[in-house]
Amino acid sequence: MTKVIAVANQKGGVGKTTTAVNLSSCLAYKGKKVLLVDIDPQGNATSGLGVDKKSTKGSTYDVLINEESMERVLVDTPIENLKLCPSNIDLAGAEVELVSSISRESRLKASLKEIKENYDFVIIDCPPSLGLLTLNALTAADTILVPIQCEYYALEGLSQLMETVKLVQKHLNADLDVEGVVLTMFDARTNLSIQVVDEVKKYFKNKVYRTIIPRNVRLSEAPSYGLPIILYDAKSKGAECYLDLAEEVIEYSEEGRHNE
Ligand code: ADP
Ligand code: MG
Secondary structure (H helix, E strand, O other): OOEEEEEOOOOOOOOHHHHHHHHHHHHHHOOOOEEEEEOOOOOHHHHHOOOOOOOOOOOHHHHHHOOOOHHHHOEEOOOOOEEEEOOOOOHHHHHHHHHOOOOOOOHHHHHHHOOHHHOOEEEEEOOOOOOHHHHHHHHHOOEEEEEEEOOOOOOOOHHHHHHHHHHHHHHOOOOOEEEEEEEEOEOOOOHHHHHHHHHHHHHHHHHEOOOOOEOOHHHHHHHHHOOOHHHHOOOOHHHHHHHHHHHHHHHHHHHOOOOO
16 A cells, blocks of 8 residues: 655744655665655755756656656666655646646546555655645545655644635545644754644644654755665664654654554
8 A cells, every 4th residue: 555645834944854755765665665746836855855856857747737656757876775856946837727727636646546555655745835736636645645844833834724725524525534744843942842842742643643753954964965864874873763763754644543
């Protein structure tokens, strides 16, 4: 069984791409077959894995707009077992181009259908908005994974995100589930970080992962080398934590969440 996980939060800079890239890489490192779909026009997941955005034979744009088969545009990554559907700035136009097209919210779902059985996990890195690209991801997904940055206003916007999830469940994808919430950029030295963890746990209860991702400079350096943290610095705290998160994701996909 394949599990499709959309990494989404309409806020920018909360750790979506860092989580999508490193969770995918750690799942693959642990022997799972993984596909990462970059559906953000900024293409940060693409460049973060060392793939030159200009030299790919196609991109998520071609898949969504030109009905190109996804298989044809996939590229290899520095991690064995991890394939990437790359993105580039073309995708910025897709949001507008999709508006008038038929089954505009389910393009990604349709294109994944042909190939998803080849993978244990499909991870989708969403843009920082709740537009048609994110809706495509949520329509294609089994679950949504929400990164939350341990910062002021961490909970701001989350009710809007959860409203969107409800709307998607009602109209587009009745089976969409909340995979979990991962706290990112945690700084144990600040009371603020600790308060945010408490607040988020009150709001999301057992949906919050045990693993909390610390603020770790190695995690922010890795993308400029085009490497996931596990290859850039396997001994770093960031690598250790994303491996733990991958373990939890595998555990829940096999056994379901505890105390549900
Ligand atoms: P998003 O995709 O939600 O916009 P990113 O994953 O791109 O967020 O993260 C925003 C910025 O914060 C990036 O520069 C990234 O390298 C950095 N960052 C993300 N997670 C961490 C972390 N745990 N520690 C340090 N820097 C991080
Ligand atoms: Mg991003």
